[in-house]
Amino acid sequence: MLSLHPIPTARTRSWVNFPFHIHPSLPRISASSPTSNNNNQTNQPTSSSSSSTSKLIKRFVLSNKGRTKLNTYSDRDFYSYPRFVTHVDDKFISTLTDLYRERLFSGWEVLDLMSSWVSHLPREVKYKRVVGHGLNAQELAKNPRLDSFFVKNLNEEQQFQAEDCSFDAVICAVSVQYLQWPEKVFAEVFRVLKPGGVFIVSFSNRMFYEKAIAAWRDGTAFSRVQLVVQYFQCIDGFTQPEVVRRLPGDVDNSPLSGIMRLLGLSGSDPFYAVVAYRNFKPVYETTQ
Numbered sequence: 001m002l003s004l005h006p007i008p009t010a011r012t013r014s015w016v017n018f019p020f021h022i023h024p025s026l027p028r029i030s031a032s033s034p035t036s037n038n039n040n041q042t043n044q045p046t047s048s049s050s051s052s053t054s055k056l057i058k059r060f061v062l063s064n065k066g067r068t069k070l071n072t073y074s075d076r077d078f079y080s081y082p083r084f085v086t087h088v089d090d091k092f093i094s095t096l097t098d099l100y101r102e103r104l105f106s107g108w109e110v111l112d113l114m115s116s117w118v119s120h121l122p123r124e125v126k127y128k129r130v131v132g133h134g135l136n137a138q139e140l141a142k143n144p145r146l147d148s149f150f151v152k153n154l155n156e157e158q159q160f161q162a163e164d165c166s167f168d169a170v171i172c173a174v175s176v177q178y179l180q181w182p183e184k185v186f187a188e189v190f191r192v193l194k195p196g197g198v199f200i201v202s203f204s205n206r207m208f209y210e211k212a213i214a215a216w217r218d219g220t221a222f223s224r225v226q227l228v229v230q231y232f233q234c235i236d237g238f239t240q241p242e243v244v245r246r247l248p249g250d251v252d253n254s255p256l257s258g259i260m261r262l263l264g265l266s267g268s269d270p271f272y273a274v275v276a277y278r279n280f281k282p283v284y285e286t287t288q
Helices: 090-103 137-142 182-192 221-233 255-262
Strands: 109-113 129-134 148-151 167-173 193-203 242-246 271-277
Touching (some): 109 182, 137 148
Parallel strands (some): 109 167
Antiparallel strands (some): 242 271
16 A cells, blocks of 8 residues: 555644655665766666566666766755646646546546645546655645645556556656666556556646756657657557647747747646556467
């Protein structure tokens, strides 16, 4: 079962005693870490991955270099200060909420992966429970849609302490670009999804540049979409990924405009989402 921090209600608010991991004392990244530039590192599952999820990974998509980040210090340190801001514009958020409204249904159990103080779920839809995950407990505690949450650095350890087939949906908004072991994370998502459950990964062109992996930083809009598609395809059991695009009607392609959009100073954010489902896989018995 997940080790969760419950979100207080009006009746329990006086009880709040969240273990905010604001300034954790964590070891620095070693040379054998996936953020290292050590080219001798092999793309094999580590002991942190369960044998069941490791078997789901048909191939590893990223190279050693593709997993690297410019800022190699602990992610926990980088995200220790809460950021109560939205990282995409209102049009992107509206499009994402509409997609959730279309694909996620009332009464479902939802895991909001790499979440923050807002989940962008439609307000009128009542879910059975929404579990949040992230790196900053203060942000997660402020999220009104979460029933509970847990804090975990997925670049250090990819297993979720959750039972198999425990969620109807998993969502991940504007964060996939930071995963150094996306293959293992997607395998874990597959494990915790119920058969027929949906995984929605959304993103735009914004990022914390120094914390995005090289394969994302150095890519184009097209190659980033294809990268996420490959994350799904490398797992044995997801349906064929569906790509959803909503691009600004009039985009100024000048270098200055591109820089300003990257910094979030002007322009509209393009919307991309890749959606796939945990397949119903029939078992056929053969007789000799």
